[in-house]
Amino acid sequence: MGNGESSYRRFIDGDEGAFGEILDMYSENLIFFINRYVGNVAVAQELSEDVFVEILLHKRRYNFKTSLKTYLFTIGRNKAVSYLRRCARRPECAYEYIENESDRKNLEDEFIRKERERELHRAINTLNDDYKTVLHLIYFEDMSYEQAATVMKKNKKQIENLVYRARQALKKELEREARLP
Amino acid sequence: MKSREEYTASIYAKRDAILKKRKKAAGGIAAALCIALSFCTAAAVMPKMMKKSAPKETAAQTTVAIIESPENTEGEILVTYLESYIRPMPEYSEEKVGGEGENFVDDAGAPENRIENEEWGNKQFAHHVTKAVTEIALETVIGEDALGEPSVTKKPSSVGEYTDEEILKAAENCLTDAEKKAVEGTEPMVTVTRTKGGEESYGIMYIAGDTKIKIILNAENLEFISKSGGIVSEGTTAALPYMTTPAYNPQGE
Numbered sequence: 057m058g059n060g061e062s063s064y065r066r067f068i069d070g071d072e073g074a075f076g077e078i079l080d081m082y083s084e085n086l087i088f089f090i091n092r093y094v095g096n097v098a099v100a101q102e103l104s105e106d107v108f109v110e111i112l113l114h115k116r117r118y119n120f121k122t123s124l125k126t127y128l129f130t131i132g133r134n135k136a137v138s139y140l141r142r143c144a145r146r147p148e149c150a151y152e153y154i155e156n157e158s159d160r161k162n163l164e165d166e167f168i169r170k171e172r173e174r175e176l177h178r179a180i181n182t183l184n185d186d187y188k189t190v191l192h193l194i195y196f197e198d199m200s201y202e203q204a205a206t207v208m209k210k211n212k213k214q215i216e217n218l219v220y221r222a223r224q225a226l227k228k229e230l231e232r233e234a235r236l237p
Numbered sequence: 238m239k240s241r242e243e244y245t246a247s248i249y250a251k252r253d254a255i256l257k258k259r260k261k262a263a264g265g266i267a268a269a270l271c272i273a274l275s276f277c278t279a280a281a282v283m284p285k286m287m288k289k290s291a292p293k294e295t296a297a298q299t300t301v302a303i304i305e306s307p308e309n310t311e312g313e314i315l316v317t318y319l320e321s322y323i324r325p326m327p328e329y330s331e332e333k334v335g336g337e338g339e340n341f342v343d344d345a346g347a348p349e350n351r352i353e354n355e356e357w358g359n360k361q362f363a364h365h366v367t368k369a370v371t372e373i374a375l376e377t378v379i380g381e382d383a384l385g386e387p388s389v390t391k392k393p394s395s396v397g398e399y400t401d402e403e404i405l406k407a408a409e410n411c412l413t414d415a416e417k418k419a420v421e422g423t424e425p426m427v428t429v430t431r432t433k434g435g436e437e438s439y440g441i442m443y444i445a446g447d448t449k450i451k452i453i454l455n456a457e458n459l460e461f462i463s464k465s466g467g468i469v470s471e472g473t474t475a476a477l478p479y480m481t482t483p484a485y486n487p488q489g490e
Contacts, residue, residue: 074394079241079244079245079248080241092269097238101239101244105247105248105251106243106251108248109248109252109255112248112249112252113252113255113256191313235421
């Protein structure tokens, strides 16, 4: 357990400053992760806010059995999936949040500093949702297979298979990009 | 992208909005519960209130209502019909006839005991049909308990009010001259008996040889109650000769 958990313990004990520490530690990663699903930085930011609102309202739901990061990302994924379902029923919701191109660029710049990683990020974005998510969690968030399984509500074997297939798909995509003039 | 401050402020604002919404919903639920509860209470109370507001009319009230209606001939017929069903209730005169407890006589003159039942806090009446019981009841409180069982409060004992001489003299007065002669010189045996009803009596037993005479006197007033036994002599106890039909004797010899 890292610093996030100790901050969370202080937050449960009533230290409001600890909540700020949690925000500093996880908010941007969370936005970046949710953005993988929704493809809109403004929406991702809104949804990440909802994740932290959940934390404020239900302090004691977190049981410290997983890392705080896994817990937050699980909530974030649920929020993103709910949002996508809602938008599938009500297409106009997609236009409620107008993404600013500069926001997207700022977010990417914040997380992806190396050119090689940028290429990888762009290639990942072309994959299907499960491949994107599993590769993001494993390679960008440094999560274990178990943690990724928790976030994606799958078992470890499924995650292993997903990672294998996602790698194959990514390899093909990178090869395709490499062939491009 | 929001700044860090804006981002934090937005989170707290969302939290406050949700709490406010929940509070409002909770208030709404509470109000709904109150309304539901008041409906339930009303549903439970209304039938009782309706029953109270329309009390059942007694036969007397019905009679009055019908009589007050001037041109109600059918009503008069009904009154006659109803009155035929009204049986006169026995009225008890509260004339105290003495003794312990509250004793009354009814119109027919029969003794009537009015018993205060402390447990139930009401008065009960008991009729006494036999003379003996009536006499006892004059000084003995007899009634029924809550379960309808006879309840008797025994009166104080009369034993000791008369001396032995007075008792024996009263007993001798009940003997015939022959009996007096038969038991003369013997020492009578005196016993005292108290019945469940509180009646006390003296039993005076005279024993002279086979002759045994028992006189029972009322312990309260030494009045004669009964006598048993009698003079037994040898002659009386001897077997009588066998009586047969006289032999046919047409000549009358």
